[in-house]
Amino acid sequence: xxxxxxxxxxxxxxxxxxxxxxxxxxxxxxxxxxxxxxxxxxxxxxxxxxxxxxxxxxxxxxxxxxxxxxxxxxxxxxxxx
Amino acid sequence: xxxxxxxxxxxxxxxxxxxxxxxxxxxxxxxxxxxxxxxxxxxxxxxxxxxxxxxxxxxxxxxxxxxxxxxxxxxxxxxxxxxxxxxxxxxxxxxxxxxxxxxxxxxxxxxxxxxxxxxxxxxxxxxxxxxxxxxxxxxxxxxxxxxxxxxxxxxxxxxxxxxxxxxxxxxxxxxxxxxxxxxxxxxxxxxxxxxxxxxxxxxxxxxxxxxxxxxxxxxxxxxxxxxxxxxxxxxxxxxxxxxxxxxxxxxxxxxxxxxxxxxxxxxxxxxxxxxxxxxxxxxxxxxxxxxxxxxxxxxxxxxxxxxxxxxxxxxxxxxxxxxxxxxxxxxxxxxxxxxxxxxxxxxxxxxxxxxxxxxxxxxxxxxxxxxxxxxxxxxxxxxxxxxxxxxxxxxxxxxxxxxxxxxxxxxxxxxxxxxxxxxxxxxxxxxxxxxxxxxxxxxxxxxxxxxxxxxxxxxxxxxxxxxxxxxxxxxxxxxxxxxxxxxxxxxxxxxxxxxxxxxxxxxxxxxxxxxxxxxxxxxxxxxxxxxxxxxxxxxxxxxxxxxxxxxxxxxxxxxxxxxxxxxxxxxxxxxxxxxxxxxxxxxxxxxxxxxxxxxxxxxxxxxxxxxxxxxxxxxxxxxxxxxxxxxxxxxxxxxxxxxxxxxxxxxxxxxxxxxxxxxxxxxxxxxxxxxxxxxxxxxxxxxxxxxxxxxxxxxxxxxxxxxxxxxxxxxxxxxxxxxxxx
Numbered sequence: 001x002x003x004x005x006x007x008x009x010x011x012x013x014x015x016x017x018x019x020x021x022x023x024x025x026x027x028x029x030x031x032x033x034x035x036x037x038x039x040x041x042x043x044x045x046x047x048x049x050x051x052x053x054x055x056x057x058x059x060x061x062x063x064x065x066x067x068x069x070x071x072x073x074x075x076x077x078x079x080x081x
Numbered sequence: 082x083x084x085x086x087x088x089x090x091x092x093x094x095x096x097x098x099x100x101x102x103x104x105x106x107x108x109x110x111x112x113x114x115x116x117x118x119x120x121x122x123x124x125x126x127x128x129x130x131x132x133x134x135x136x137x138x139x140x141x142x143x144x145x146x147x148x149x150x151x152x153x154x155x156x157x158x159x160x161x162x163x164x165x166x167x168x169x170x171x172x173x174x175x176x177x178x179x180x181x182x183x184x185x186x187x188x189x190x191x192x193x194x195x196x197x198x199x200x201x202x203x204x205x206x207x208x209x210x211x212x213x214x215x216x217x218x219x220x221x222x223x224x225x226x227x228x229x230x231x232x233x234x235x236x237x238x239x240x241x242x243x244x245x246x247x248x249x250x251x252x253x254x255x256x257x258x259x260x261x262x263x264x265x266x267x268x269x270x271x272x273x274x275x276x277x278x279x280x281x282x283x284x285x286x287x288x289x290x291x292x293x294x295x296x297x298x299x300x301x302x303x304x305x306x307x308x309x310x311x312x313x314x315x316x317x318x319x320x321x322x323x324x325x326x327x328x329x330x331x332x333x334x335x336x337x338x339x340x341x342x343x344x345x346x347x348x349x350x351x352x353x354x355x356x357x358x359x360x361x362x363x364x365x366x367x368x369x370x371x372x373x374x375x376x377x378x379x380x381x382x383x384x385x386x387x388x389x390x391x392x393x394x395x396x397x398x399x400x401x402x403x404x405x406x407x408x409x410x411x412x413x414x415x416x417x418x419x420x421x422x423x424x425x426x427x428x429x430x431x432x433x434x435x436x437x438x439x440x441x442x443x444x445x446x447x448x449x450x451x452x453x454x455x456x457x458x459x460x461x462x463x464x465x466x467x468x469x470x471x472x473x474x475x476x477x478x479x480x481x482x483x484x485x486x487x488x489x490x491x492x493x494x495x496x497x498x499x500x501x502x503x504x505x506x507x508x509x510x511x512x513x514x515x516x517x518x519x520x521x522x523x524x525x526x527x528x529x530x531x532x533x534x535x536x537x538x539x540x541x542x543x544x545x546x547x548x549x550x551x552x553x554x555x556x557x558x559x560x561x562x563x564x565x566x567x568x569x570x571x572x573x574x575x576x577x578x579x580x581x582x583x584x585x586x587x588x589x590x591x592x593x594x595x596x597x598x599x600x601x602x603x604x605x606x607x608x609x610x611x612x613x614x615x616x617x618x619x620x621x622x623x624x625x626x627x628x629x630x631x632x633x634x635x636x637x638x639x640x641x642x643x644x645x646x647x648x649x650x651x652x653x654x655x656x657x658x659x660x661x662x663x664x665x666x667x668x669x670x671x672x673x674x675x676x677x678x679x680x681x682x683x684x685x686x687x688x689x690x691x692x693x694x695x696x697x698x699x700x701x702x703x704x705x706x707x708x709x710x711x712x713x714x715x716x717x718x719x720x721x722x723x724x725x726x727x728x729x730x731x732x733x734x735x736x737x738x739x740x741x742x743x744x745x746x747x748x749x750x751x752x753x754x755x756x757x758x759x760x761x762x763x764x765x766x767x768x769x770x771x772x773x774x775x776x777x778x779x780x781x782x783x784x785x786x787x788x789x790x791x792x793x794x795x796x797x798x799x800x801x802x803x804x805x806x807x
Binding site for chain 2: 018020021022023024025026027028029030031032034035036037042043044048049050052056057058059060061062063066
């Protein structure tokens with residue numbers, strides 16, 4: 001099991017579980033980070049923190065610690081699609 | 082009517098286009114959420130339209146967030162809307178459909194404004210409005226609101242929706258059976274006000290139940306009713322013990338429906354716009370990004386200070402001329418009725434010094450506030466503000482604040498009043514309180530005249546260090562800004578840990594596409610903000626200025642009471658000279674002067690005397706009053722400004738009882754530190770009170786900042802003395 005925080009730039013993965021609690025968790029779900037959603041990390045490695053992700057056509061920026069609460073599965077190369 | 086939509090979908094632009102720019106600003110009842118309302122002219126008559134703040138979802142955890150569903154359902158004292166205009170973001174339609182799905186479930190007449198069609202066309206494959214209309218079962222109007230395209234069609238669609246009153250229907254999402262059972266159970270337990278709304282709309286009751294599931298969780302419930310709260314807890318716990326999570330089920334079901342239907346709305350696969358990512362590669366670059374950010378911020382601040390200057394001078398001279406005119410009028414009146422001279426003089430001085438001066442001191446803020454909001458609106462509309470928040474997030478995280486706190490903190494460098502209003506965008510109330518509590522420490526523009534005066538009057542022009550002649554004064558000024566930034570962040574760290582400990586705040590920022598700002602929308606927003614400032618802070622500043630004027634003015638003495646008889650005799654035919662000699666003496670004996678004397682033991686350890694004390698009393702109303710109060714105390718006339726050489730020379734000439742100069746560079750530094758840290762602004766306190774719903778927070782902020790200011794100034798003075806500085 002991996003998390004969004006470990007995703008490399010240009011790579012995609014599928015969300016399996018959204019952790020955290022309260023409004024933080026609800027907002028993540030509502031911006032579309034529900035189980036089964038494909039997420040792509042954008043930007044460069046050196047950016048470090050916060051991280052940018054592409055979810056359903058929008059760019060969303062999360063702190064590394066928050067991204068770590070979104071569990072993912074299967075990293076696919078964006079170029080292969 | 083109600084207009085709702087996602088942030089960045091162009092809702093404000095559309096509202097502007099529909100209402101022709103005329104809008105009323107108010108607050109939604111019982112909240113600090115801003116309510117914009119306007120009138121639109123339809124073929125069948127005039128309709129009132131209310132703008133609901135941009136949102137991704139109707140879910141609510143606070144009264145602020147409840148506004149959206151209350152306005153849509155006519156709850157909590159809102160009028161029941163006859164129709165809803167839902168603004169959708171055509172290039173990012175899936176995201177808009179998430180909100181649309183919730184609104185459609187409410188069974189109210191809805192018209193979808195499919196906005197930003199120009200951006201969608203640029204992708205080569207815009208969504209098909211007819212297909213969207215068929216899928217959602219509501220009228221859909223393709224639009225480009227900023228160009229006015231589609232506005233007549235939208236008005237016609239709204240008009241016919243008002244006539245036909247066709248209610249929307251919930252999208253046929255595949256709800257899991259267990260969730261449906263829970264929803265049925267909650268629907269049956271709705272309290273009377275919610276049940277009443279759902280009376281003739283069976284689907285609406287279920288929609289409200291789903292809304293409750295989404296809004297209530299372990300640490301918040303948006304409903305007062307204790308029975309319903311308990312019921313919701315019960316249902317949630319039961320689901321949890323069965324390994325289910327209600328919120329995930331609910332949100333995922335909606336998204337699953339959207340995901341399976343959105344591809345049907347396009348005739349081709351849209352191209353991704355590579356532009357934003359290409360620009361972000363540079364603007365969010367770890368090296369180039371911060372440099373670009375500093376460049377943009379320097380430009381904004383340089384413009385803020387230099388562009389507002391002529392307008393401020395113009396306002397000051399206009400009010401000066403009005404004052405002169407009133408003075409001349411009263412002069413004629415006194416000459417005509419010499420018996421009533423004494424009361425007339427008081428009335429004249431109250432009118433000129435109190436009322437006109439007070440109104441002037443409010444209006445003089447407008448150029449900077451207007452410019453600040455213009456820049457903020459331009460940066461926000463262009464999409465850069467979200468990037469700036471991204472870049473500064475690291476600093477804010479250390480301070481325990483969410484990334485969204487960046488904009489209010491930045492605004493604080495111009496003026497804390499609009500900045501505190503700007504904290505409304507923070508999702509968590511605790512984060513808002515923390516941001517508001519440290520905001521008054523950012524170096525607002527009112528501190529600048531004090532810094533300029535002190536640094537200009539007492540600091541040597543050059544500083545010799547490391548064998549170099551450094552320009553002391555600009556360095557000292559930059560130093561004050563750095564000092565203020567460090568203290569603000571440090572205060573957030575301490576207050577966040579000690580006073581309001583909480584789980585670290587999360588940042589969920591959306592980076593919108595880059596876009597050319599829409600000027601009419603920007604101008605309207607700036608206009609609204611200026612009006613809001615005049616209404617919310619204007620009264621307090623006016624009253625404070627008048628009280629201060631009275632403290633400095635009363636009790637009255639005649640020249641003969643103040644000036645020794647031999648001096649009166651020497652200048653018998655020069656009343657102006659006598660008046661100038663009497664003024665500082667009158668100030669010393671005024672109420673403010675007496676308070677200054679009482680204050681002296683408290684501020685003596687900081688290196689100050691009673692005259693500075695009087696200035697500090699004045700500065701409590703508003704910092705910049707310090708300069709004009711010192712002008713009065715030192716007899717340089719009330720019109721003194723920080724560039725006034727007369728005032729600077731008088732300050733340099735002030736001596737202590739033992740003959741040493743009163744203002745040494747060290748006293749100047751101590752005063753600058755005091756001003757950087759002290760809470761000396763009644764307007765800020767007034768806004769803090771309204772925004773935190775009570776006097777508790779303003780009282781806390783005054784207390785901690787005053788203590789900090791005293792300790793900071795004391796430490797500066799004592800450590801400096803100990804180091805052998807003077």
